[in-house]
Amino acid sequence: EAKRRGSNTYQWFTPDLEADSQHQLMLRSQLQEAIQKHQFRVFYQPIVSPDKTVVAVEALVRWLHPERGWMAPNDFIPLAERTGQIVPIGTWVLEQVCRDMPQLRAVGVPHISVNFSPMQFYRDDFIETVTGYVEQYGIAPGELTAEITENVLLRDANHAIRMMNELRKLGLAIALDDFGTGFTSLSYLNMIPAQKLKLDREFVHQIHQNPRNGAITRGILAIAAELDITVIAEGVESPAELDYLQSYGCNYLQGYLFCEPLALTDLLVWLDHK
Ligand code: C2E
Ligand code: MG
Ligand code: MG
Ligand code: MG
Numbered sequence: 540e541a542k543r544r545g546s547n548t549y550q551w552f553t554p555d556l557e558a559d560s561q562h563q564l565m566l567r568s569q570l571q572e573a574i575q576k577h578q579f580r581v582f583y584q585p586i587v588s589p590d591k592t593v594v595a596v597e598a599l600v601r602w603l604h605p606e607r608g609w610m611a612p613n614d615f616i617p618l619a620e621r622t623g624q625i626v627p628i629g630t631w632v633l634e635q636v637c638r639d640m641p642q643l644r645a646v647g648v649p650h651i652s653v654n655f656s657p658m659q660f661y662r663d664d665f666i667e668t669v670t671g672y673v674e675q676y677g678i679a680p681g682e683l684t685a686e687i688t689e690n691v692l693l694r695d696a697n698h699a700i701r702m703m704n705e706l707r708k709l710g711l712a713i714a715l716d717d718f719g720t721g722f723t724s725l726s727y728l729n730m731i732p733a734q735k736l737k738l739d740r741e742f743v744h745q746i747h748q749n750p751r752n753g754a755i756t757r758g759i760l761a762i763a764a765e766l767d768i769t770v771i772a773e774g775v776e777s778p779a780e781l782d783y784l785q786s787y788g789c790n791y792l793q794g795y796l797f798c799e800p801l802a803l804t805d806l807l808v809w810l811d812h813k
Contacts, residue, residue: 563618566615566618567618567622567624569604570602570615570619570622570624573602573604574624574627574628574631578602578603578604578605579600579601579602579603579628579631579632579635580601580602580603580802581598581599581600581601581632581636581639581803582598582600582601582800582802583596583597583598583599583639583643583651583800583802583806584596584597584798584799584800584801585648585797585798585806585809586652586791586793587792587793587797588790588791589785589790591797591813593647593648593813594649595648595649595650595651595652595684596643596650596651597651597652597653597654597686597800598632598635598651598652598653598654599654599800600612600616600632600654602614616656619656620656620657620658623658625659626656626658626659629655629656629658630659630668632654633653633668633669633672634672634676636651636653637673637678639651640676640678641676642803642807643803646810646811647810649681649682650682650683651682651683652684652686652714653684653685653686654687654716655685655686655687657687657688657691657693657694657699660691660699660702661695661698665702666702666705669709669711673709673710678710680709681710682710683710683711684711684712684734685703685711685712685714686714686716687703687715687716687731688717688721689715689721689722689723689727689731690721692727692730696730700730700731700732703731704732707732712734712735713732713733713734713735714733714734714735714736714737714771715727715728715731715733715735715736715737717737717739718736718737718738718739719739719741719742719755719759720741725762728762728763728766728768733768734768735769735770735771736763736768736769736770736771737770737771737772737773737793738756738759738770738772738773738789739773739774740773740774740775740794741774742755742756742759743756743772743773743774743784743794744774744780745777745780746780746783746784747779747780747782748779753783756787756789757787760787760788764788769790769791770789770790770791771789771791771792772784772789772792772793772794773793773794774793774794775792775794775795775796775797776794776795777796778796780794780796781796
């Protein structure tokens with residue numbers, strides 16, 4: 540019996556996988572501590588129009604890990620989504636964004652876009668939580684956008700869409716994030732009450748030299764225009780990409796060409812020197 544179990548165990552848990560799952564376990568408990576000790580920070584990346592006017596910023600979370608220093612979302616958000624820890628993290632991000640809104644508003648940045656995880660949409664107190672912060676911090680209609688991916692539809696599409704409509708009633712806009720990746724289907728544009736879509740940087744990369752990316756992007760821009768949906772191009776890194784996007788009518792842009800995500804104080808300096 541023991542031997543059988545032993546060999547099964549060995550079969551499934553190779554030393555590497557075991558080390559990896561131990562690493563995950565450690566990261567999970569460190570995340571718990573990070574939530575309690577407020578080790579997260581919100582960075583902001585400008586979204587600009589072609590004349591470089593900042594029309595909005597996207598809030599992007601970072602973890603200031605006590606030993607490892609700054610950690611990017613890709614190193615902890617996927618785990619936090621599996622463990623449910625994304626809910627308190629997302630709630631904290633939303634509150635921080637609402638707290639920062641007056642300073643951004645004061646310097647003429649009228650809008651903040653926030654990433655929401657699907658899991659947040661399935662908490663009973665989701666709308667109550669958002670309503671609470673919107674009221675507590677005096678967020679005006681049109682000042683916030685909820686960025687979501689189509690994954691939000693996987694569990695219960697009707698529920699998710701109801702939640703989006705509730706957010707709309709609270710004055711938030713909905714942006715469909717990472718559009719064009721994963722299993723994105725054009726029918727999502729019909730299902731999701733989105734006012735904006737974010738063209739994934741996979742399509743933006745070297746768009747002027749990649750006829751397929753160019754064709755897909757032009758198609759998305761044409762459909763979005765018909766549906767009255769604003770397109771924001773992500774990951775714009777070169778003037779050639781900018782020129783191409785602009786010439787096909789993509790008028791909202793985000794990427795290192797303009798500015799990387801910055802802490803609020805650094806963003807305020809950047810805005811001041813622009
Ligand atoms: P996203 O929402 O698609 O955000 C855009 C990502 O592209 C950001 O990565 C940003 O730093 C990066 N980026 C911007 N411009 C450029 C560019 O010109 N070139 C390249 N190569 N990259 C660029 P970041 O900050 O590492 O975030 C990664 C992802 O983590 C986000 O992708 C989003 O899905 C997730 N995320 C970030 N913050 C939050 C959050 O507060 N809540 C949730 N649920 N997810 C978050
Ligand atoms: Mg986003
Ligand atoms: Mg995105
Ligand atoms: Mg993306």
